[in-house]
Amino acid sequence: MQTAEIRIEHLFKSYQNIVALNDINLEIRQGELFGFIGPDGAGKTTLFRILSSLMIPDKGKASMMGLDVVANYKEIRKKIGYMPGRFSLYQDLTVEENLRFFAGVHGASIEDNYHLIKDIYSQIEPFKDRPSGKLSGGMKQKLALSCALIHRPKVLLLDEPTTGVDAVSRQEFWAMLKKLREAGLTILVSTPYMDEASLCDRVALIQKGTIMDVATPDSMIAQFGFPLISVRSSKMNLLLDDLKSLAETKMAYRFGDAVHGIMELDNKKMLIEALLNKGHEKIECETITPTIEDCFLLLMQTKDE
C-alpha cells in the first residue's frame, strides 16, 4: 500500500478579507504527476507557497514526506524543488552560474547530479554563457526546472510553469515532466490551461479557493453524466442565446468556434428542429466526449447552484 506523500487537511488562508484557500483537503501519492487546474486567482499559487514553506496557513495542516510544512520547514526545503510562477533566477548571471549557485547553496554539485537534468539542461547548454535574462521564455523555463532539480529533490512544485510559453515548448515541457515522474519524483504542477489536465495522472479542479473535484482525467470525463453537444449554425451570434432558451438545455457556452450545450436529454433531432424554428440554417450538431474544461464549467455551475 502506498502512503500519502503529501497530505493536506482543512487548509485555510486569507489575505485581509479575500479568502484564498477555503478548507482544502487532499492526498497525493508518491510518484504522482498531479495537476491543479483552475483560473487565475483560484488559489493555486497560495497553495504552492504554503507547501513550499514560504507562507504560513491560517488554519489546517499540510505535510510532505511526513514532515509538517510549518514545523519542519527546514527539512522540507532540502527535499523540494520549487519553481515559482514568475521567473526568479538571477537575470544578470549566466545560465551556468545560476545552476552552479543553486547547486552550491544546496550543497550539491552539478557533476554529481548531472544525470537528473541531462535531458533538460543539454538543450540549453549551448547557451550556458548567456545571461539568463536574455533567454527565450521556453529556455528560461528549462533553466528554472534544471535549477529546481539540481539538488535531487523528492517533490517538485511547479507553479504555472507553462504560462506564457509557446505551444511547442509547452509540449516539450510536459514530455520532460513525464520522464521525471518515471524517475520516481512526485510532481505537483498548476496550470490555467485545461488542455494540459489530460497529461496529469490526477487533477484537482480548483476555483475560488475550494477544490471542486479530484480524479484522474479519464474518470472525471467518464463521470460527466450528461450528453454534451457541439453546435454550429449560420447564425453563430444568436446561437448561444437560442440554445440557452431551450427547455432541455442545462447549460450552454462558447467553446472555440462552436457552442457547447450540456443537455438533459440526448435528442439531437428535437434540438435541430427547435433551432430551425428559430431561423438557424446549416446546423451542424454532434455529440462529443467532454474535455476537462467542460467538466470544470459544469462543476462551477453546479457549485453556484
Added chain:
Amino acid sequence: MRIIFYILQKEFRQIFRDKVMLPIILVMPMVQLLILSYTATFELKNTRISIIDHDRSQTSRDLVSKFSGSSFFSLISYESTYERGMEMIKEGKTDQLLIIEPGLEKKLGRGEKAGVMLITNAINGSAASLMNAYASSIVSDFNKLLVAETMPGIHSSGSLKTETRHWYNPRLNYQTYMVPGILVLLVTLIGMFLSGMNIVKEKELGTIEQINVTPIKKYQFMIGKLLPFWIIALFELLVGLVIARLVFGIAVEGSVALLIGTASVYLLVVLGIGILVSTVTDTMQQAMFISWFFIVIFILMSGLFTPVESMPLWAQRVNSLNPVAYFIQINRMIMLKGSGFNDISEHFYALVVYAIVMLTIAVSRYRKVA
C-alpha cells in the same frame, strides 16, 4: 561556510557585472571627496565692503586703509549717502557697509566719543557673524592705536595681550577639518544605500522567492549580503585616505590600523541599518526614501558642517543615537590629533553596541516566510 562562499561569489559577480553601478560605486565617492573638500568651506576671503565716509579726514582715511589693507576685505566702492549704500546691499553688490559719522576726527581730538556704523548682509547668518567679527577687530585695533597716539601715558600701563595658537590645524585650513568628515560621509553613503537597495531588489525581481526556498540559513544570507559592501566600503576608505594624503597633504596622525578597525565596526552599524531598511520595505523606491531620510538627518546632525556643541540640548541627546556623529569625531581625532584607542574607546564601544543591536534587529526582522 561553503554556502556563504557561493552567496559571496554570486554577489560579487552581480556587482562587477553591473556596468552602471560599478563606476558609481568606485568613482563617484572619489569625485565627491575632491569636489566637496574644496567647496565645503566657511573660510571668509574677499568680503566685499563699501565705505560711506561722511568725515573725510585723515583719521577716517586711516581707518579705511586698515580695511583695504586686510586680506579679508576687498573695498568695492565709496558711496556718498546711506541710501546709496543700502541700494548696493540690496542689489547684492556688496556684503558690508562701513559708515563713518561726520566730525569723527574733531570729536576724537576733543576727547569725546565718536562712532562708526557697520551694516552687514546677514542672510547667511554664520558668514555675517564672521564678517562682523573681522570688521570689529579691525575697528578695535584702530581704536587702540588712536589711544596710544593721543594719550601715550595711558597705554604704557599694563594691559592683557592675547596670543593665539591653533593646534592640530595650525593654519586653520578648512580642508584639514573637512576631509576626515567627508571621508565618513562617503563610506556611509556607499554602505547604507548599497545594502539598503540590495535585498529589496531581490524582492522586487522575485529572486528572493527562489532563495527563500533553499536551505540557506538567515545568518548565512545576511553575511553574504553584508560582506561585499563592507569590503567595498573599507576599500573606498583606504583610497580616500590615499587621496587625502596625496591631494590635500593630510596624513593620518594616529594609527591607520586603529582607524580601519573602528571603521569596520562603524560600517557594521551602517550596513545593519541599510539591511533593516531593506527587510521592512517592499520596493526600492520605499527603501531609497527611508534611507535618504535617515542619512540626511544623520549627516546634518553629525557635526560635519556645524559644531554639535552649538546645537540645542535635545538635539545633542538625539545625537547620541547618531552613528555618523560618533565616527566623524573618531575619525577627526585619529586623523588630526593622533588619538590612541584610550581616547576614543568610549565612542568605539558605543559603536560596538550599536552594531550588535542593529544587526540583531535586522536579522530577526528578515523573514523567510510571509
